[in-house]
Amino acid sequence: MKTRIEEYSVGQLARLAGVSVRTLHHYDDIGLLKPAHVGANGYRLYGRIEMLRLQEIMFYRDVGLSLDEVGRLLDGPADAVERLIRHRDRLQEDSLRTARIIDTLNATIAHLKGERDLALNDLYTPFSDDRQAEYEEWLTNEYGPDMAASIATSKAAVEQLPDGMAGAMNRLKNIEIRLVAAYEAGLAPEADDNHPMLEQHRALMTDMWGRDCTADGFAGLADMYTSHPDFVARYERLSPKFSGWLPAAMRAHAVRLRGQG
Template sequence: MEWSIQEIARRAGTTSRTLRHYGELGLLEPSRVGSNGYRYYDQDALVRLQRILLLRELGLPLPAIAEVLEGQRDTAAALRTHLALLEQERVRIGRQIASVRTTLHKTEEGEELMAEEVLDGFDHTQYEREVTERWGREAYEKGDRWWRSLSARQKREFQEQQVAIAQDFAQALKDGKAAGSDEVQAITRRQYEWLSITVTPTRSYFTGLGEMYVADPRFTVNYDRHGEGTAAFVRDAMKVYGERHLTDG
């Protein structure tokens, strides 16, 4: 089964021009081009477009989406990650809906409002709860103050540094390097130094963060977009580094 570019654009809520742009970037090639010059897309292309749209909703720019699609060749595994992210978002939106309903009801009835009810589901600091529960409120507030103190350029440079580290991890994995090898542990030291800008990581903090990279799809996608399995590889490397160099003292 296949669909014309006009059909796909209409159903996706986008334009034929956008789909042609995706094709020019190598993101979404048509399955065939008719004698009339029209582009047609089969089921595989349809699934690929779904992945592109999902990644766009996560806020990834097109170059980053290209990296994700190149790195995640296992479509089923990629869709499972997307599904987990969507389910988390559904829970958050469900909390928002319930919050607004409660606010509306209490406003109409003249009842007293509770802040935790009104603001439930509107967290602008999406990792605040995880960080606070794992490492304490002070750790979160210190990191939050540091991040807010940076200029836009400093924030971008900090993020670019992390991307470079993640790419080096992904390349080491592709090259068949072991997590405990000297080459990979040198990259892991850069990861440690990158984290040390905001906190002095203990062994449990460092290895626990590595576990979070795999357990939480929001983290996993940031690593696995450079290559399938990168997040797990980073976790293993961080565990080795923690055992060799760090303490909880």
């Protein structure tokens, strides 16, 4: 007895996947999803392999990849299992970050509605080992392998500080309290009054990094504060929209330092 091989016409596949026939025709035209074969009547016919490929295409399109990017990914060296595992892991990481941001937003909303006080001191508690490892991995992936050496240097430098990480966090708290006050008083990011506080922030980074925090390094730190959702959420807890003001102030201070050089 022969095993029946299920095949679907372009219209059937479109209905099953929730896409248009025109979309499938376009995918065929650009070589992204070719049918298994074309019947004698000229109908495109799709089998299991094509259905799974379409599912992958839809996964990647859902996160904003272009058709060219999807094509390069599908035709790259990794097999489907590797690709899907990586995609799943990225989505899980994004989901965890999103959940943390939602928790922070809920706390901020409750605070603004007078329903609860924010435990701002929690922001200055040194990270757990797991969270620290997570950030170190993100930094290395984001800024390249040289970052791993910089992280090791920074860890050694922090250990040499009089009160270690706890002391550094206390210094950061005192600086940020005054920066938030300046922001909430309506000072522009580039205001002259901000620069002494920002210079203290830069000096703290020099101590924590174990090397000079240059103007470029300080501007790079500002970029980092805007590129990771955890940092954005952290500064939103200090004050709504402070996550945009602080990096702008840091970049303005970096410009001032370059002008002094």
